[in-house]
Amino acid sequence: MNILLYLIPLALLLGGTWLAAFFWCVRSGQYDDLDGDGWRSLADEEAAPKQSRATKPGD
Amino acid sequence: MTVCCVEPFPSPFQTSPVLSGDEAQRWITVAGPGLKRIELIVPEANCAACIADVETALQRLPGVSAARLNLTARRVSVTWRDGEIEPQGFIDELAAMGFNSRPFDPRETGVFQDGRESRFLLRALAVAGFAASNVMLLSVSIWTGADGATRDLFHWLSAFIALPAIAYAGRPFFMSAAAALRHGRTNMDVPISIGVLLASAMSLFETIEQREHAFFDAAITLLFFLLIGRYLDHLMRVRARSAVSLLMTLMPDTATIVVNGERRNVSTRDLRPEMTMAVAPGDRFSADGIVADGASDIDRSMVTGESAAETVGAGSAIQAGTLNLTGPLLVRVTAAGQDTFLAELIRLMAAAEQSQSAYVRMADRLARFYAPAVHLIAAATLVGWLALGLGWHDGLLAAVAVLIITCPCALGLAVPVVQVVASSLLFRRGIMIKNGSALERLAAVDTVVFDKTGTLTLGKPIMRALPAISAEHLGIALALADSSRHPLSRALAQALPPRGIVPRQVEDIVEHPGRGLSGSWRGVPVRLGNRSWCGVAEAASGADCLEINLRIGDSAAARFAFEDQLRPHAAETIRELRKAGLRVEILSGDRLAVVARAADALGIDFYAAAQLPAEKLAHVEKLRAAGRKVLVVGDGINDAPALAAGLVSMAPASASDIGRNAADIVFMGDSLSAVVEARVVACRTQQLARQNFILAVGYNVLAVPIAILGLATPLIAAVAMSSSSLLVIGNALRLGLTGLALPHRRPESRGFPARAAEPLRRAA
Numbered sequence: 001m002n003i004l005l006y007l008i009p010l011a012l013l014l015g016g017t018w019l020a021a022f023f024w025c026v027r028s029g030q031y032d033d034l035d036g037d038g039w040r041s042l043a044d045e046e047a048a049p050k051q052s053r054a055t056k057p058g059d
Numbered sequence: 060m061t062v063c064c065v066e067p068f069p070s071p072f073q074t075s076p077v078l079s080g081d082e083a084q085r086w087i088t089v090a091g092p093g094l095k096r097i098e099l100i101v102p103e104a105n106c107a108a109c110i111a112d113v114e115t116a117l118q119r120l121p122g123v124s125a126a127r128l129n130l131t132a133r134r135v136s137v138t139w140r141d142g143e144i145e146p147q148g149f150i151d152e153l154a155a156m157g158f159n160s161r162p163f164d165p166r167e168t169g170v171f172q173d174g175r176e177s178r179f180l181l182r183a184l185a186v187a188g189f190a191a192s193n194v195m196l197l198s199v200s201i202w203t204g205a206d207g208a209t210r211d212l213f214h215w216l217s218a219f220i221a222l223p224a225i226a227y228a229g230r231p232f233f234m235s236a237a238a239a240l241r242h243g244r245t246n247m248d249v250p251i252s253i254g255v256l257l258a259s260a261m262s263l264f265e266t267i268e269q270r271e272h273a274f275f276d277a278a279i280t281l282l283f284f285l286l287i288g289r290y291l292d293h294l295m296r297v298r299a300r301s302a303v304s305l306l307m308t309l310m311p312d313t314a315t316i317v318v319n320g321e322r323r324n325v326s327t328r329d330l331r332p333e334m335t336m337a338v339a340p341g342d343r344f345s346a347d348g349i350v351a352d353g354a355s356d357i358d359r360s361m362v363t364g365e366s367a368a369e370t371v372g373a374g375s376a377i378q379a380g381t382l383n384l385t386g387p388l389l390v391r392v393t394a395a396g397q398d399t400f401l402a403e404l405i406r407l408m409a410a411a412e413q414s415q416s417a418y419v420r421m422a423d424r425l426a427r428f429y430a431p432a433v434h435l436i437a438a439a440t441l442v443g444w445l446a447l448g449l450g451w452h453d454g455l456l457a458a459v460a461v462l463i464i465t466c467p468c469a470l471g472l473a474v475p476v477v478q479v480v481a482s483s484l485l486f487r488r489g490i491m492i493k494n495g496s497a498l499e500r501l502a503a504v505d506t507v508v509f510d511k512t513g514t515l516t517l518g519k520p521i522m523r524a525l526p527a528i529s530a531e532h533l534g535i536a537l538a539l540a541d542s543s544r545h546p547l548s549r550a551l552a553q554a555l556p557p558r559g560i561v562p563r564q565v566e567d568i569v570e571h572p573g574r575g576l577s578g579s580w581r582g583v584p585v586r587l588g589n590r591s592w593c594g595v596a597e598a599a600s601g602a603d604c605l606e607i608n609l610r611i612g613d614s615a616a617a618r619f620a621f622e623d624q625l626r627p628h629a630a631e632t633i634r635e636l637r638k639a640g641l642r643v644e645i646l647s648g649d650r651l652a653v654v655a656r657a658a659d660a661l662g663i664d665f666y667a668a669a670q671l672p673a674e675k676l677a678h679v680e681k682l683r684a685a686g687r688k689v690l691v692v693g694d695g696i697n698d699a700p701a702l703a704a705g706l707v708s709m710a711p712a713s714a715s716d717i718g719r720n721a722a723d724i725v726f727m728g729d730s731l732s733a734v735v736e737a738r739v740v741a742c743r744t745q746q747l748a749r750q751n752f753i754l755a756v757g758y759n760v761l762a763v764p765i766a767i768l769g770l771a772t773p774l775i776a777a778v779a780m781s782s783s784s785l786l787v788i789g790n791a792l793r794l795g796l797t798g799l800a801l802p803h804r805r806p807e808s809r810g811f812p813a814r815a816a817e818p819l820r821r822a823a
Contacts, residue, residue, distance in 0.1 A: 008216065012220070015192070019189045022185045023182060023185070027178075031177075031178070031181060032131070032132075033129040034131060036110060036128060036129055036130030036131060039106075039107035039110060043107065043111050
């Protein structure tokens with residue numbers, strides 16, 4: 001049963017990492033424009049250089 | 060460059076707005092040292108190519124450091140270095156590309172608030188999901204036989220994961236329950252909160268005492284399921300609200316006043332009586348007043364429901380909100396700000412909203428009986444166990460188990476899930492539900508009150524009869540009509556080209572406001588306009604319809620007759636509503652003869668003409684006092700108080716800003732069948748919601764005896780709760796599957812480009 005001492009913290013750590021990543025996604029505005037972001041992945045790169053996450057609304 | 064879009068959003072703007080001086084500061088925020096930011100609403104940006112087009116064009120402007128288009132909200136956020144460019148440049152650049160835009164103020168529309176709330180719900184959902192999955196893993200090991208020290212360890216671990224998660228993710232429910240209790244009411248969140256809190260407290264106690272049963276998994280899973288429902292519900296409403304805010308026109312925030320012969324732009328708020336304002340053709344009047352100089356035609360259909368344009372000259376009274384059509388006017392302001400006709404209507408509206416007792420939603424009505432009932436059963440269980448001498452601890456455990464089992468997971472989902480499915484179904488058909496309980500109220504309606512101009516009709520004149528004259532003469536009429544903004548000229552200019560008429564060469568075209576147009580064709584004077592302008596006796600026949608006359612030289616004038624055309628499917632809609640046993644009425648501000656003709660064509664027996672806004676409001680209130688449940692369908696500024704007074708209200712997307720804001724439901728497209736569609740879906744929604752309640756309550760009837768007897772283990776609670784929730788969700792999804800008898804609409808009238816994915820599929 002000693003294996004639990006490693007596995008449980010490990011499981012929680014992995015889960016916690018996912019949760020932290022998700023919080024970061026929400027905070028940085030990645031859930032604000034689900035329609036647009038779907039299209040951006042298909043667009044050519046030329047518009048990219050001057051784009052910035054800093055333009056998200058409301059912060 | 061052209062606008063790329065397959066399904067253009069109907070643009071509400073006639074001209075691009077001008078950002079001037081202090082006014083502009085309202086929308087500009089500071090984005091960093093030396094950086095400023097503004098958000099512009101771009102209703103027509105609705106496809107993938109628009110993203111690159113809009114962003115690249117704006118980023119190319121000097122001084123712009125970033126531009127990002129949010130396709131969901133149709134908003135572009137532009138950041139620029141202060142002093143290098145003025146925000147007006149962005150609007151002009153977009154206009155040059157064919158995109159209309161206007162500044163967006165998040166503080167005004169509540170969109171900012173919505174954004175914060177959805178982010179919080181999303182985070183709460185993630186926390187609850189994380190905790191539920193981990194706790195459930197631990198619980199499964201316990202159920203499969205972990206005992207002794209291992210079980211206690213797992214219980215402690217569950218407690219450490221679940222308790223903070225419940226404290227975080229349960230907040231929307233706890234706060235709503237607390238607010239309800241403070242006002243001496245109860246809603247579904249009260250039993251939810253009590254159940255979750257008691258389950259956590261008891262599980263913690265069991266854990267400390269090293270006993271067998273802890274319900275941490277039940278408590279957190281419950282929150283997880285309920286948060287899914289709540290998040291979807293919220294998302295749907297935000298979507299509808301932001302779609303409606305896209306339709307908002309830019310109200311004339313500034314007016315031009317004349318002081319000592321000099322023209323100056325001032326904010327509408329600074330207008331005072333006795334000022335003189337200059338109003339160009341195509342502008343709306345921003346204050347009430349009296350014409351001091353000039354002649355023009357004005358369109359007051361939005362204000363009074365009157366369908367014919369009216370000729371005004373010096374001395375005529377003007378109401379704020381009317382549209383100036385043909386000539387420039389100088390207007391002496393008689394009332395501004397709080398004293399205008401518009402402000403008076405807003406006061407009427409607020410009063411109507413207040414007098415309307417708050418509608419209690421079905422779930423909350425049920426909660427009034429449900430919450431006391433389950434709390435009584437739990438108390439009775441405890442008393443029963445004590446009376447049988449089975450001890451405090453086991454009695455308390457059984458009582459808490461009753462509360463957990465009856466915790467209305469399925470009940471909490473029963474209505475929201477059906478409504479989310481229903482509103483997304485309607486959204487795809489161009490019908491936007493702004494208010495969560497609107498569908499419930501719509502299903503209860505037994506009387507429908509329609510406005511006429513702009514609601515039953517399109518509010519645009521359509522040519523009814525072509526005079527028997529040569530194609531050449533029709534070509535002259537077309538050439539003249541092309542150069543005027545008057546609605547009848549527009550209608551003529553639209554009606555003739557499809558009949559193969561081409562404009563002829565007419566020179567020296569001059570518009571004479573209030574009368575018509577003149578010009579010369581091969582040296583012969585030609586005139587298009589009203590009767591006296593073309594030398595027709597005023598008393599001739601057909602005086603109650605809209606008409607325009609053409610006179611060439613000295614020959615007799617030819618007459619083009621117009622009428623305000625009924626919306627597509629208006630007659631079918633009225634027939635369907637009456638077949639469903641609803642009483643249908645028309646309340647219009649238009650003249651009796653016109654209203655009577657429309658009522659006749661639609662087969663409506665109850666109609667009232669020449670109604671003032673206050674009279675409309677009084678009529679709707681009288682109906683309500685008589686116990687009728689009224690749906691008000693209207694579009695004009697004058698309908699707003701009646702819309703606010705109705706049990707539920709609908710407005711077409713073409714309605715005035717104030718009308719759209721007052722309505723609970725807004726529909727896109729011309730077809731009136733949206734009214735029937737919304738009602739059919741609402742009735743079906745209500746039916747499914749009731750079924751869901753019966754399913755959820757039925758499950759409780761089965762499960763509660765098990766809990767009373769003390770047999771509800773955490774395993775049974777988890778299985779029962781999840782299965783009942785899935786059952787309810789599955790039942791709700793039937794709404795989208797079963798063939799509803801929805802009226803057929805032409806594809807173009809469906810019109811609302813809700814999903815940007817469609818163009819791709821079509822292109823592929």
